[in-house]
Amino acid sequence: MKKRILKEVMKRAWKLARNGQRKFGGKVSEYLAHAMKIAWAWAKRNIDHLSGKEAREINFVRRGNVSEKQADYIVVLLQKIGDRVFDADWVKYIEECADKVRASAIIRELKMMAYAPKF
Incomplete structure (x- = not known):
């Protein structure tokens, strides 16, 4: 930390x-x-x-062998999360996603953020 x-x-x-x-x-x-x-x-x-560096917008573009369904779901989750501020490293990780395994990991993390209870 x-x-x-x-x-x-x-x-x-x-x-x-x-x-x-x-x-x-x-x-x-x-x-x-x-x-x-x-x-x-x-x-x-x-x-x-x-955490310091941060970004509000993530421009996800489908690359490599990421399926169209995965790409669409990532975009939907990012829209659901809305105005959340992301760390710059996390933004880079999402934007440079080019394989199905990484896309699955990103979807898993975004689902936790999108559907987590807000206190």
Whole structure:
């Protein structure tokens, strides 16, 4: 995990713990464990925003031996996900997809993003 992400998680956790201490009294350290759980949950939901390079649009073009059905399904899933911000490496991985195995892996990941519960 990148230092930047860890730094953001710790800053958020300490901020939450201090707010809990101000609101309910006691020591900040008493609130830190629960604040860490909240901060990590937030980081997991927003990992793409924290990872630095990002892109909003992915231009998927069918290449190689990717089937037409797979290509169409990837485009549909990307549309379903909508305004999600993707890491630049992930964008490159999707855009350069040229075989059925990689397309299947991309579809599996996109399905998890598209149909995951939103909290």
